[in-house]
Amino acid sequence: MATVELLFSPLPEHVRTARLVAAAVARRSGVDEAVLDEVRLAVGEACTRAVGLHMAHGVEGPVRVSLIEDEKKFAIEVADEAPHRRFSVPGASVGTAPLSSSGGTGNGHAEAEGALVPGARGEIPEPTAEEDEGDGEMGLAVISGLVDDVEVSADENGGVIRMSWPTAPESLVP
Amino acid sequence: MDLSLSTRTVGDRTIVEVGGEIDVYTAPKLREQLVELVNDGSYHLVVDMEGVDFLDSTGLGVLVGGLKRVRAHEGSLRLVCNQERILKIFRITGLTKVFPIHPSVDEAVAATD
Numbered sequence: 001m002a003t004v005e006l007l008f009s010p011l012p013e014h015v016r017t018a019r020l021v022a023a024a025v026a027r028r029s030g031v032d033e034a035v036l037d038e039v040r041l042a043v044g045e046a047c048t049r050a051v052g053l054h055m056a057h058g059v060e061g062p063v064r065v066s067l068i069e070d071e072k073k074f075a076i077e078v079a080d081e082a083p084h085r086r087f088s089v090p091g092a093s094v095g096t097a098p099l100s101s102s103g104g105t106g107n108g109h110a111e112a113e114g115a116l117v118p119g120a121r122g123e124i125p126e127p128t129a130e131e132d133e134g135d136g137e138m139g140l141a142v143i144s145g146l147v148d149d150v151e152v153s154a155d156e157n158g159g160v161i162r163m164s165w166p167t168a169p170e171s172l173v174p
Numbered sequence: 175m176d177l178s179l180s181t182r183t184v185g186d187r188t189i190v191e192v193g194g195e196i197d198v199y200t201a202p203k204l205r206e207q208l209v210e211l212v213n214d215g216s217y218h219l220v221v222d223m224e225g226v227d228f229l230d231s232t233g234l235g236v237l238v239g240g241l242k243r244v245r246a247h248e249g250s251l252r253l254v255c256n257q258e259r260i261l262k263i264f265r266i267t268g269l270t271k272v273f274p275i276h277p278s279v280d281e282a283v284a285a286t287d
Contacts, residue, residue, distance in 0.1 A: 015197060044228075048197070142263060
């Protein structure tokens with residue numbers, strides 16, 4: 001089993017908890033201090049995307065984060081239970097329903113992801129009524145920019161983002 | 175840590191000082207602040223991110239949304255950031271080409287390009 005496993009309700013307020021737990025376990029596993037910020041950001045992006053998918057599809061089940069300590073690497077798996085119709089190349093969309101959040105203007109999610117992918121157009125489109133919704137693809141772009149070893153898979157029952165980082169030899173871990 | 179927001183005016187610029195973590199949970203507060211400023215006629219914004227500990231793609235999305243809003247009024251949105259870990263995410267996403275990023279509020283306020 002995973003070294004540490006975390007299940008949380010698919011709500012934005014719990015993503016921070018997942019980041020903190022992942023960073024703590026990564027540090028203990030010997031991931032370099034300089035890389036912990038990347039671990040924190042990557043797991044946050046993966047969890048944010050999972051929460052968005054659950055909310056978009058009305059899935060109430062938990063997001064599952066598995067933190068796996070290995071001899072030479074530290075791996076994180078973030079699994080969602082949302083039905084994925086197809087899986088993502090940048091620019092493609094996963095799922096169809098727009099994300100929505102529970103409070104305020106109801107659009108606390110990523111905007112204008114098209115402009116955020118490296119190599120995408122530099123100009124910013126004019127605001128439109130639908131401008132403020134994203135579908136998690138920007139988060140994936142960030143993850144792939146951050147993490148060398150990343151693998152994304154999905155089917156109709158859910159998706160998993162697997163990421164790993166090398167760990168220092170045990171003798172170097174305090 | 176939650177998100178802290180405060181605003182002040184310097185000349186025709188409105189400085190939005192942001193502190194704490196900008197993520198999927200807190201980003202809506204920043205969005206509301208930016209929307210409110212633009213609705214109130216503040217079209218030249220400087221977002222001071224020196225107190226930001228964490229920023230993710232949701233936060234980037236909100237900043238891009240703010241930029242779109244001020245540009246619709248011929249305005250500007252400048253960022254102040256010196257922190258490498260925050261700058262990195264702007265570089266990864268190519269947003270360093272979209273946002274003017276300044277090392278200090280003074281420089282952001284003085285910038286006219």
